[in-house]
Amino acid sequence: MLKGGVIMDVVTPDQARIAEDAGAVAVMALERVPADIRAQGGVARMSDPDLITGIKQAVSIPVMAKARIGHFVEAQVLEHLAVDYIDESEVLSPADYVHHIDKHAFTVPFVCGATNLGEALRRIAEGAAMIRSKGEAGTGDVSEATRHIRTIRHEIAVLRATYESGPEELYAAAKDLQAPYELVREVAETGSLPVVLFTAGGVATPADAALMMQLGSDGVFVGSGIFKSGNPAKRAAAIVKATALYTDPGAIADASRGLGEAMVGINVADLAAPHRLAERGW
Amino acid sequence: MGVLALQGGVREHQFLLEGLGARVVPLRTPPDLLGPDGLRVDALVLPGGESSTIDRLLRLFGTDEPLRDAIRGGLPTLGTCAGLVLLARTVLDPAPGQGSLGVMDVAVRRNAFGPQLDSAEMDLTTALGPARVAFIRAPRVETAGPGVEVLARRGDAIVGVRQATATGIAFHPELTGETLFHRRLLADATGASQAA
Numbered sequence: 001m002l003k004g005g006v007i008m009d010v011v012t013p014d015q016a017r018i019a020e021d022a023g024a025v026a027v028m029a030l031e032r033v034p035a036d037i038r039a040q041g042g043v044a045r046m047s048d049p050d051l052i053t054g055i056k057q058a059v060s061i062p063v064m065a066k067a068r069i070g071h072f073v074e075a076q077v078l079e080h081l082a083v084d085y086i087d088e089s090e091v092l093s094p095a096d097y098v099h100h101i102d103k104h105a106f107t108v109p110f111v112c113g114a115t116n117l118g119e120a121l122r123r124i125a126e127g128a129a130m131i132r133s134k135g136e137a138g139t140g141d142v143s144e145a146t147r148h149i150r151t152i153r154h155e156i157a158v159l160r161a162t163y164e165s166g167p168e169e170l171y172a173a174a175k176d177l178q179a180p181y182e183l184v185r186e187v188a189e190t191g192s193l194p195v196v197l198f199t200a201g202g203v204a205t206p207a208d209a210a211l212m213m214q215l216g217s218d219g220v221f222v223g224s225g226i227f228k229s230g231n232p233a234k235r236a237a238a239i240v241k242a243t244a245l246y247t248d249p250g251a252i253a254d255a256s257r258g259l260g261e262a263m264v265g266i267n268v269a270d271l272a273a274p275h276r277l278a279e280r281g282w
Numbered sequence: 283m284g285v286l287a288l289q290g291g292v293r294e295h296q297f298l299l300e301g302l303g304a305r306v307v308p309l310r311t312p313p314d315l316l317g318p319d320g321l322r323v324d325a326l327v328l329p330g331g332e333s334s335t336i337d338r339l340l341r342l343f344g345t346d347e348p349l350r351d352a353i354r355g356g357l358p359t360l361g362t363c364a365g366l367v368l369l370a371r372t373v374l375d376p377a378p379g380q381g382s383l384g385v386m387d388v389a390v391r392r393n394a395f396g397p398q399l400d401s402a403e404m405d406l407t408t409a410l411g412p413a414r415v416a417f418i419r420a421p422r423v424e425t426a427g428p429g430v431e432v433l434a435r436r437g438d439a440i441v442g443v444r445q446a447t448a449t450g451i452a453f454h455p456e457l458t459g460e461t462l463f464h465r466r467l468l469a470d471a472t473g474a475s476q477a478a
Contacts, residue, residue, distance in 0.1 A: 001290050001329075001330040001331045001332065001363065001364065001418060001419075001454075002331075002332070003289070003290055003331070004287070004288070004289040004331065005289045005290075005331065017378065020334065020377055020378070021378055021379065022338075023334070023335045023339060024335070025289060025331070025332040025335050026332070059377070060375065060376075060377045060392060061332055061334060061335075061377070062332075062419070084419075237342075240338075240339070241339070241342060243289075244288045244289060244339050244343075245343075
C-alpha cells in the first residue's frame with residue numbers, strides 16, 4: 001500500500017536505512033542513480049543480486065529493483081530474489097526495442113513508466129500493477145514529469161467527457177490511443193486508471209513533490225534528487241513531509257527551509273534527443 | 283467519519299464510507315481532529331499503508347497524542363493492515379525507531395505472511411459474518427490480552443481483534459468492497475453519539 005508515499009532510489013544498505021528512517025514507503029535498489037548513469041554512460045543493466053539482497057536485509061519496507069525494458073530474464077531473476085516490485089525501466093538500457101515484458105507471466109507486481117495515457121494502458125494490458133509517469137530521470141528538472149502527469153490526466157478527462165457525450169466514439173478513441181478498447185472504456189467510465197499512478201523523473205525538492213501530488217499523482221518517486229544533494233537525510237524527510245501535507249503551503253515552506261544544496265540540475269532542453277530516457281519505451 | 287490521510291489507501295475507505303451514506307473528512311494534523319468544541323469526527327479509520335511511514339508522520343505532526351487520547355476516550359476506530367499495527371501495544375519487529383499508538387492490548391508482527399509476492403484475496407469467516415477480503419503484506423496478531431476479543435483468524439493466525447470501541451484487522455475489506463466492518467463502525471458511531 002504505497003499510495004500517498006515517497007519511493008526513494010538507494011545504492012547502498014546505509015542509504016536504504018536513511019530512506020526508511022525518513023519515512024519512505026519503499027526503496028528502489030540500484031547500482032547507480034540515474035544522474036550517474038547519465039554522467040557515466042554505457043549500457044545500464046539490472047543490479048548485482050548481492051546488492052539487492054543486502055538492501056532487502058537492511059530495511060523492512062518494500063524493496064523494488066529495475067529490469068531492462070523487454071528483459072524478461074532479468075525480471076525472472078528479480079522475482080527469484082523476492083523483490084517486492086519490479087520496475088521495467090527506461091532508466092536502464094532497453095533489451096528489446098519492440099516488446100515489453102509479458103508481466104502476466106509473473107506473480108511479482110510490476111511498475112512501468114509512461115509518458116501518456118496510451119502508453120500507460122499498453123503497460124497495464126501487459127500486466128503492470130502500477131504506472132509512474134516517466135519524467136526525465138537524473139536531471140533534477142521536473143518539467144517532463146509535469147508534462148507527463150498533465151498529459152495522462154488530460155487524456156483521462158477527455159475520455160470521461162467522451163463517455164458522457166458519445167460512448168460510441170470510444171472505439172475510435174481506443175484506436176487513437178493504441179490501447180485495448182476494454183481498458184479505454186473502463187478509464188472512461190471511472191475517470192481514473194485501474195492501477196495507481198505515481199510520478200517520477202526530476203523531482204528534487206519538497207515543492208516538486210507537492211506539485212506532483214496537487215497535479216493528481218498518487219505518490220512520488222525520487223531518484224537522484226536525495227542522495228545527490230547536500231543533506232540526504234534532511235531532504236528525504238522534508239520531501240516525505242511535503243508529500244503528506246501537499247495542500248498546505250505553510251508545511252511545504254517549513255519542509256523547504258535549510259535543506260542545503262539541491263542536486264545539480266540539467267535542463268532537459270539542453271539534452272540532445274538521444275540522451276532523453278523518456279523516449280525509451282513504446 | 284475521519285480517515286487518517288498521512289499516507290496509504292485513503293480513497294478506498296472514503297468511497298466505501300460515502301457509499302454507506304457517511305460524510306468523510308481527511309485527518310492529517312491535530313486541528314483536523316480537534317476543534318474548539320472537541321472532536322470533529324464521530325469515528326475514525328486508520329487505513330493501510332506503510333506503518334513505519336505513518337507512525338513517523340503522526341509523531342512529526344503531533345497528531346499521535348490527540349489520536350491516542352481520542353481512541354482511549356472511546357472514539358469508534360477501525361484500523362486496517364498498517365492501521366492494526368498502529369493500534370497495537372507492541373510491534374514485535376519494528377523498523378528502526380518505529381512506535382505505535384499502543385491503544386490495544388495486542389502484540390503484532392508486520393509482513394507476517396511474506397512479501398508482496400504472497401498477497402492474496404480470500405473468503406474469511408469472521409465474528410461479524412463471512413467476508414471477502416484482501417491481504418497485502420499483512421501483519422498478524424501474535425498475542426492478545428484478556429480484554430481483547432478475537433474477530434477473525436487466517437489458519438492459526440489471529441487477523442482480527444476488538445477491544446472496547448477499537449477494531450483492528452490485518453486485511454483490507456475496502457479493496458474488495460466488503461462493507462461488513464465499515465457498517466459496524468458506523469453503527470458504533472451512531473450508538474456513541476446517541477449515548478453522548
